[in-house]
Amino acid sequence: MIKFEHVSKTYPNGVKGLQDINLEIQDGEFIGIIGMSGAGKSTFIRTINRLNDITEGQLTVDGVEISGLKGKSLRQYRRKVGMIFQSYNLVPRISVIKNVLSSLVPDMPFIRVMFGLFSKEDKIKALEALDRVSMLDKAFVRTDQLSGGQQQRVSLARTLAQNPSVLLADEPVAALDPVTAHEVMDDFRRINEELGQTVLINIHHVDLALEYSKRIIGIRSGKIVYDGPVAGITKDMLDLIYSKDGADK
Amino acid sequence: MNKKLEAVLSKEPSRRVQYSITGAILLILLVASSPALGGANMTSKGFEIGWNILTGIFTPDTSLLFGLGDSGVAYLILQTIAIAFLGTLVGAVIAVPLSFISATNIVPRPVVLVTRFIIMAIRTVPSLVYGLMFIRVTGPGPFAGVMTLAIVSIGMISKLFIETIEDLDTGILESLDAFGSTLFQKIRYGILPQLGSDFISILVYRFDMNLREATILGLVGAGGIGAPMIFALSAYHWHQVGAILIGLFLLVFIVEILSDKLRQKILHG
Amino acid sequence: MKLYDKLFDAEQFTLTNGKTVSQKFTRTPLIILFLLIGIAVSVWVTGFSLTMLVTNIAGFWHIFGSMFPPKLSYFLQVWRPLLMTIQMSFFGSFFGSLLALPFAVLAASNITNNRGINLVVRFILTVVRTIPTLVSALIATYIFGLGTFAGTVAIFLFSFSFVGKQLFEYIETVDMGAYEALTATGANAPRAFVTTVFPQILPTYLSTALFAFEGNVRYAAILGYVGAGGIGMILNEKIGWREFQSVGMILLSIFVAVVIIETVSQQLRKHLS
Numbered sequence: 001m002i003k004f005e006h007v008s009k010t011y012p013n014g015v016k017g018l019q020d021i022n023l024e025i026q027d028g029e030f031i032g033i034i035g036m037s038g039a040g041k042s043t044f045i046r047t048i049n050r051l052n053d054i055t056e057g058q059l060t061v062d063g064v065e066i067s068g069l070k071g072k073s074l075r076q077y078r079r080k081v082g083m084i085f086q087s088y089n090l091v092p093r094i095s096v097i098k099n100v101l102s103s104l105v106p107d108m109p110f111i112r113v114m115f116g117l118f119s120k121e122d123k124i125k126a127l128e129a130l131d132r133v134s135m136l137d138k139a140f141v142r143t144d145q146l147s148g149g150q151q152q153r154v155s156l157a158r159t160l161a162q163n164p165s166v167l168l169a170d171e172p173v174a175a176l177d178p179v180t181a182h183e184v185m186d187d188f189r190r191i192n193e194e195l196g197q198t199v200l201i202n203i204h205h206v207d208l209a210l211e212y213s214k215r216i217i218g219i220r221s222g223k224i225v226y227d228g229p230v231a232g233i234t235k236d237m238l239d240l241i242y243s244k245d246g247a248d249k
Numbered sequence: 250m251n252k253k254l255e256a257v258l259s260k261e262p263s264r265r266v267q268y269s270i271t272g273a274i275l276l277i278l279l280v281a282s283s284p285a286l287g288g289a290n291m292t293s294k295g296f297e298i299g300w301n302i303l304t305g306i307f308t309p310d311t312s313l314l315f316g317l318g319d320s321g322v323a324y325l326i327l328q329t330i331a332i333a334f335l336g337t338l339v340g341a342v343i344a345v346p347l348s349f350i351s352a353t354n355i356v357p358r359p360v361v362l363v364t365r366f367i368i369m370a371i372r373t374v375p376s377l378v379y380g381l382m383f384i385r386v387t388g389p390g391p392f393a394g395v396m397t398l399a400i401v402s403i404g405m406i407s408k409l410f411i412e413t414i415e416d417l418d419t420g421i422l423e424s425l426d427a428f429g430s431t432l433f434q435k436i437r438y439g440i441l442p443q444l445g446s447d448f449i450s451i452l453v454y455r456f457d458m459n460l461r462e463a464t465i466l467g468l469v470g471a472g473g474i475g476a477p478m479i480f481a482l483s484a485y486h487w488h489q490v491g492a493i494l495i496g497l498f499l500l501v502f503i504v505e506i507l508s509d510k511l512r513q514k515i516l517h518g
Numbered sequence: 519m520k521l522y523d524k525l526f527d528a529e530q531f532t533l534t535n536g537k538t539v540s541q542k543f544t545r546t547p548l549i550i551l552f553l554l555i556g557i558a559v560s561v562w563v564t565g566f567s568l569t570m571l572v573t574n575i576a577g578f579w580h581i582f583g584s585m586f587p588p589k590l591s592y593f594l595q596v597w598r599p600l601l602m603t604i605q606m607s608f609f610g611s612f613f614g615s616l617l618a619l620p621f622a623v624l625a626a627s628n629i630t631n632n633r634g635i636n637l638v639v640r641f642i643l644t645v646v647r648t649i650p651t652l653v654s655a656l657i658a659t660y661i662f663g664l665g666t667f668a669g670t671v672a673i674f675l676f677s678f679s680f681v682g683k684q685l686f687e688y689i690e691t692v693d694m695g696a697y698e699a700l701t702a703t704g705a706n707a708p709r710a711f712v713t714t715v716f717p718q719i720l721p722t723y724l725s726t727a728l729f730a731f732e733g734n735v736r737y738a739a740i741l742g743y744v745g746a747g748g749i750g751m752i753l754n755e756k757i758g759w760r761e762f763q764s765v766g767m768i769l770l771s772i773f774v775a776v777v778i779i780e781t782v783s784q785q786l787r788k789h790l791s
């Protein structure tokens with residue numbers, strides 16, 4: 001369970017990324033986060049795995065206050081919270097499976113890390129993750145030979161291989177065409193249903209968010225303006241979330 | 250808006266003026282450079298030598314061309330390749346740290362200015378000067394050639410390495426961070442694999458260039474196929490000159506094709 | 519490779535859902551083996567020795583140190599040969615690039631529709647490009663006698679082959695639509711070339727020629743070694759006489775000249791692209 005209590009985030013330059021956020025996220029939820037560009041969606045999602053630090057309030061995950069985590073404990077925490085970015089962040093000139101295997105590295109002994117000696121179990125783990133996103137047949141292909149959608153799936157597989165309990169995704173389909181975007185979103189849905197992982201996705205595109213999420217969080221100017229089921233999103237609500245002055249500080 | 254456009258257009262001098270100015274400058278420079286033609290002294294002897302070299306190429310000294318001993322073309326080619334290969338490797342060993350401390354995304358600007366100045370200075374000194382300096386260190390022979398090429402390669406290798414380092418995709422590091430990697434793991438799995446193939450392709454390219462350089466090191470006694478060629482030339486052994494020139498051509502030509510293929514494979518799979 | 523894959527079994531992976539995939543045996547050991555053999559052979563052939571390098575490297579630094587401070591007054595004797603080097607480079611690069619243009623047109627298969635001519639011209643360009651500049655300079659001194667002309671010829675040959683190759687490869691990528699449209703209306707081929715293709719290739723052509731010139735200045739500095747004129751002559755002489763402060767001055771002058779020329783030329787090339 002993820003719990004925000006009076007969480008605020010002010011960037012060093014004074015911009016208020018998040019203001020007084022209060023909410024709870026139960027295990028296994030599928031949440032779409034919507035809002036205009038600059039509203040604070042990325043900031044919200046990045047605080048959950050501590051790519052951003054919060055400046056006020058309390059953020060607890062499974063009962064642990066995460067702003068207290070440092071060094072090794074922080075890295076261990078991040079193993080449980082996988083993150084996917086809009087850019088695929090894969091090394092282009094190595095094979096797909098090597099990219100996927102890299103997410104297993106933090107759990108390996110030093111010598112194996114140093115020489116890239118992956119055990120057979122690790123490789124099977126990586127291959128199964130690839131199979132989950134229908135990319136098994138591309139496992140030994142060079143990553144730069146794949147299309148954008150395929151690369152985003154590999155990126156998803158890399159995160160799955162570390163077996164996280166929470167999946168965070170920051171605009172994962174923003175760079176993809178509509179058909180491919182749906183395919184990748186289908187993968188997220190399947191993972192959420194079959195493995196029961198909590199999924200939080202930032203989506204700029206409202207239709208996709210409404211189609212796939214069970215719960216919607218609407219952010220405007222760093223504040224939560226809607227938090228509830230998809231059914232509750234009315235035309236007026238959308239106007240509020242996406243109103244022109246929505247990004248004003 | 251339209252007025253603005255017109256103003257910009259009228260500012261641009263007409264093509265004709267631009268062309269004539271360029272032409273005039275070129276002409277002046279050309280006339281100023283004409284002393285370059287000095288020393289032309291084409292005697293009938295020169296013509297004869299030219300003819301002799303040409304016939305030498307078509308009637309090469311076959312015992313030299315196909316000989317397998319220490320003075321045969323095959324061994325000379327092997328030696329030249331060895332000099333270029335080791336020279337490239339040693340050059341890379343020096344260039345890697347130099348490149349990292351010359352990349353703007355790794356060290357502050359002032360440091361970069363200093364290190365780039367050093368690289369530029371290393372690059373300006375002609376290879377034969379290094380050759381003569383290294384002969385004092387290693388004695389004459391191919392070892393001096395290896396060191397010479399190593400130093401000569403540093404400039405270009407680091408220039409290209411730096412570009413690669415500055416083009417690093419930092420998003421990959423962010424992803425590695427997000428799944429809990431240590432600094433060492435980020436370098437090993439985020440940076441090295443990104444740099445690896447580019448670095449190797451740069452080295453293959455430089456090896457190709459070093460091979461050409463290695464053919465002339467013989468001039469200062471630093472080994473390779475160049476030395477026997479000079480002996481043959483000065484002794485007027487045209488058939489030997491022909492044999493060596495053929496060997497040299499084949500060597501450079503084949504290595505160029507292979508290195509192009511290899512780089513294609515490395516960069517585009 | 520086929521044999522290698524037969525020799526070393528592929529690795530089989532069975533997933534929990536029963537699917538299997540196999541991965542060819544890794545090539546890394548093979549590559550490392552080849553590299554090690556290459557290094558071992560090269561070390562043996564060249565007599566490379568790290569210990570000798572470490573013990574004697576002081577000699578290198580000694581020479582380097584004795585170049586400082588460069589003997590500034592010596593510049594009075596340096597500037598003429600330096601200028602001559604630049605003149606040789608300019609002259610050779612200019613005419614080499616000029617001659618490269620018709621050859622590039624003949625080598626480009628989209629303009630010259632004759633496979634035979636294409637191949638012959640490309641072969642000429644390749645042969646000329648393969649011969650190292652210093653070697654052609656050396657041969658030129660035998661044919662034309664010692665002096666700057668031999669060096670100019672060598673630079674000419676290099677620029678010709680370098681620009682020729684780059685240019686013909688570029689011509690082959692040019693958009694041919696306008697050219698075809700014009701020849702279809704009955705314009706003759708040279709005319710169509712000048713009005714449609716030439717403007718497209720001109721910036722690249724000039725920029726390649728400038729690039730060749732830049733490199734040639736650097737390279738021309740050593741042509742004096744074989745008696746082909748320029749600053750290399752005095753460089754050779756002063757090293758022979760161990761007048762290292764003068765050597766330092768020569769190198770400093772080359773450095774400054776190269777930096778100036780590269781800066782100007784790079785600026786021009788940026789302007790062209």
Ligand SMILES: Nc1ncnc2c1ncn2[C@@H]1O[C@H](COP(=O)(O)OP(=O)(O)O)[C@@H](O)[C@H]1O
Nearest residue numbers: 011013015017036037038039040041042043044
């Ligand atoms: N590193 C940062 N430093 C300062 N301000 C930032 C930083 N990152 C984001 N911001 C600001 O915080 C606000 C929210 O940004 P973000 O979370 O990226 O929005 P979204 O993802 O919804 O487009 C924006 O005004 C943005 O300019």
Ligand SMILES: [Mg+2]
Nearest residue numbers: 038041042171
């Ligand atoms: Mg964002």
